[in-house]
Amino acid sequence: MKTPHHLALATLGLALAGAALTVALARTHPDARPKEAAAADPGQSALTVVVSRLQPALLSLRVPANGNIAAWQEAIIGTEANGLRLAEVKVNVGDRVRRGQLLATFTAQTVEAELAQSRAAVAEADAALAEAAANAQRGRVLQDSGALSGQQIHQYATAERAAKARLDAARAVERTSSLRLAQARVVAPDDGIISARTATVGAVVPAGQELFRLIRGGRLEWRAEVAAADLARLQPGQKVRIAPAGGEAVEGRLRMLAPSIDILSRNGLAYVDLPPGDTLRAGMFARGEFELGASEAMTLPQGAVLLREGFSHVMRVGPDSRIVQARVTTGRRAGDRIEITGGLDARDRVVAAGAAFLGDGDLVRVAEEPGT
Incomplete structure (x- = not known):
């Protein structure tokens, strides 16, 4: 016949066995508690962001080039x-x-x-x-x-x-x-x-x-090295914006194109007449752009595009208000707008500012950009 003391020991053993089973189950399923916590506390902090969509804009068509300033003759x-x-x-x-x-x-x-x-x-x-x-x-x-x-x-x-x-x-x-x-x-x-x-x-x-x-007439010219593929787009008389190193930008005119291409660099020379002035010197290095006109392009604010690992990305806002990093192809820039040539649809919403502080899967609250 069992005494009360024996019954108490048996009850204590059952309790210890139940506790051990609970610990074993917890070790076998370590994410059970976080899932319950996540279910009990869904979507805590959501950062409020301004979003933007692709918008059409008229951007200039330009051919960039580098070269040296030299005496005309x-x-x-x-x-x-x-x-x-x-x-x-x-x-x-x-x-x-x-x-x-x-x-x-x-x-x-x-x-x-x-x-x-x-x-x-x-x-x-x-x-x-x-x-x-x-x-x-x-x-x-x-x-x-x-x-x-x-x-x-x-x-x-x-x-x-x-x-x-x-x-x-x-x-x-x-x-x-x-x-x-x-x-x-x-x-x-x-x-x-x-x-x-x-x-x-x-x-x-x-x-x-x-x-x-003697620099004849005091005339200077910019001898720009232009890729052979771009030479066909240039015509004498076109405007050229030239930015010399350490000086203010000036406007020149394309006078002539060289009749031959350098066999090593595959570049041709474009001779641009420069306006008279005291800021330009023969021998200076200068960058410039040949203006070819303008065309319509789909653009985003420049602040919406990030450069990561050598590629351009945007933070697209999905239907569930979560961030998806998307790689895009960029083109021309004008003011605070940048051309997007691939990687986005016209209906996609992207973070217009502060995208560098966001990552894939972040939950955000959306505030539409004014005027969109």
């Missing part, structure tokens, strides 16, 4: 005088000059002496010619009288021709000396800006040595 100004000493240099780099303006002078005492000598030789030859011409004239007059032999008359005529030739030679020497004297003055061949100077006072320079470089 650069004239090399040298010396034609040989062996003269440079006496004075009147201009420096950056100076604007006019056609015919004096740039430098050489010492010309030697040339002036040679010119004086050649002029004296001309005078002497002229006098000799006058005497020879007079003798020849007398011989022609006396030819029929027999006072002079035929040989003597022939000698007078020959002396006249020789004197005339010596006069022509003396005059040629005089012109050469005059040219050498003129070459002692170096003048600008055209209007423009001095871009380089190698002239040094006191130097004795040979003929043909460079003294200055």
Whole structure:
């Protein structure tokens, strides 16, 4: 017969066995409690977001390019005088000059002496010619009288021709000396800006040595490298917006396209005339865009597009108000709008701002963007 003490021990054993079974079941199904908690506390914090849909917008068609700014034409100004000493240099780099303006002078005492000598030789030859011409004239007059032999008359005529030739030679020497004297003055061949100077006072320079470089007319151009596939879309006269490094953007005009393509880069050069100004310099690097017109595109606010892992994404809001990350293809940009060329439907709603703080599956409360 069991005593009350035995009954109490049996009851305690049953209780311990039930507890052990409960623990075992809990270990076998560890998500049972969270599911119950989730069911009891559904959809707690929902972030309120503004959404937007694809909207049509008129965007410019542009071809981007990079290139360097260079002189339209650069004239090399040298010396034609040989062996003269440079006496004075009147201009420096950056100076604007006019056609015919004096740039430098050489010492010309030697040339002036040679010119004086050649002029004296001309005078002497002229006098000799006058005497020879007079003798020849007398011989022609006396030819029929027999006072002079035929040989003597022939000698007078020959002396006249020789004197005339010596006069022509003396005059040629005089012109050469005059040219050498003129070459002692170096003048600008055209209007423009001095871009380089190698002239040094006191130097004795040979003929043909460079003294200055001149940007003709002060004109600059942008030599843009354009992909071969885009060259067919460009036409002379199109507007080009150029942004030089460290300077303000300027507007230029496409003047011409290069007739050949670089065999290594597969790019062609587009020559763009630049407006006059003090901010552009030859040798500067610049980026630019050729304006081809405009076309309609489907766009989103730029804040709605995220760059993740090298691709563009948007946070699309599903029918259950949960976030779905969607990869999209982007195109042109204008102001605060960006073109979407693929990955979205016109009915899709995407988070317009603050998308970087959201992830897949997040629950949100939707506030439509004003005007949508």
